[in-house]
Amino acid sequence: MADLAAAAGDLTGRGGAGFPTARKLRAVTDAARATGRAAVVVGNGGEGEPAAAKDAVLLARSPHLVLDGLHLAGRAVGADTLVLAAAHAALPGLDRALAERGDRARVRLVGLPDRFLAGEESALVSVVDGGPPLPRTKVPPVRERGVGGRPTLVLNVETLARLALLARGDDAGGHTLVTRHTAGPHGRVTDVAEVPVGSRLADVLPLAGARAVLVGGYHGSWLPTPVAADLSLDRDSLACAGASLGAGVLAALPADRCGLRETASVVAHLAAQSAGQCGPCLNGLPRIAAALELLARPAPAPHGLLDDVHRWSGLVVGRGACSHPDGSVRFVASALRVFAPELAAHAAGRCSATTAAPFLPVPGGAR
Amino acid sequence: MSERLRVDPVACTGHGACADLLPEVVRLDEWGYPLLAPGDLPAGLHRPARRAVAACPARALLLDRLVEPGPGTGPGQTLPGQLTGSAQDRAPQW
Secondary structure (H helix, E strand, O other): OHHHHHHHOOOEOOOOOOOEHHHHHHHHHHHHHHHOOOEEEEEEEOOOOOOOOHHHHHHHHOHHHHHHHHHHHHHHHOEEEEEEEEEHHHHHHHHHHHHHOOOOOOEEEEEEOOOHHHHOHHHHHHHHOOOOOOOOOOOOOOOOOOHHHOOEEEEEHHHHHHHHHHHOOOHHHHEEEEEEEEEEOOEEEEEEEEEEOOOEHHHHOOOOOEEEEEEOHHHOEEEEHHHHHOOEOOHHHHHHOOOOOOOOEEEEEEOOOOHHHHHHHHHHHHHHOOOOOOHHHHHHHHHHHHHHHHHOOOOOOOOOHHHHHHHHHHHHOOOOOOOHHHHHHHHHHHHHHHOHHHHHHHHOOOOOOOOOOOOOOOOOOOO | OEEEEEEOOOOOOOOOHHHHHOOOOEEEOOOOOEEEOOOOOOHHHHHHHHHHHHHOOOOOEEEEEEOOOOOOOOOOOOOOOOOOHHHHOOOOOO
């Protein structure tokens, strides 16, 4: 355990929350010792965010690296059960990889439903236990009582791959995967790249002609292009701009699109993907989404609507079982900041976009 | 030893009994869900808090006993403070 935690160094989780991996390893080891129950390790490939593709690419291209990490983590925390959870489409490939290494009996594969929150830690545990993909309250935490009521280590699949690389002294342990969305001649171009942590954002994502930059995906933040151009892809630099890498989604919004229109269609999706369990999220997100739909139109919005959005945002933060409401209103707040000039233009009946075609991927398309 | 109220957001159905019984530290938002004053429960409110916990039809109001006083509750701080959604001081998560 000490070895892997030491090898992990300052590695942080690549699933979105960015929690230090070594601390997770220690916490689950301690919980297993305290309860006298063997731990469970779950590799989390539940990439519910429509704009994210890096975990799917990793599982398709390098499943053995993920499985190596899963075994190492299992050994480190003394687990007797290893689970790898991913989208149903990824399972046949993973099953082949398990067969190649004679591991079918050692690792259980679990298919996840195509929901935004399916990869949320406690929702994932519920699915592994045969339940619905719904988050639960974090008392007691999953690290103490997760799968089957046992201490459970949940690590994103890229985090597992990084652990495997770090454990064998590979420099790529310090890299990170990003999903990039940029404008191409025939619409949006999406790809996945592996880049060193600390790369200049402008070297990773072409920013020429971008109206704004989305960092961290749909629970992340919009940034003005000149601000994004000065940032590097590390925790501290991004934090200075109020952003974080999240699950590694980067998007350069082309100048011919409307940031408010993009935000409204994403937030409509986020509201629809709420688990609907917690009152403030259930009530707040649909109201915020409906207000953004009005603000996205080049027409005067009802008086006080913007104030409503800010008040509703304050009412959902920190009041859900999971971080879905918090992440969603962080995204909304950044849009209202960065696209403030566009808000003023819309209020005057104008929109500076020249096409209404949606840029960011949203299932079912923009409304 | 100090105590702190907590709402289980999944269990809570917005019945509102907590705000009726414990208006000193619980208010309802515009959708009827409870907002708690941040920080530890003031010492004099132990009994009404126990009553409110017992009266919650959804069993969603919980009273946690803390061995160590939580952050941001130094001596001299008066409660209730500002009631905001983000002020519940949830336990850190990963």
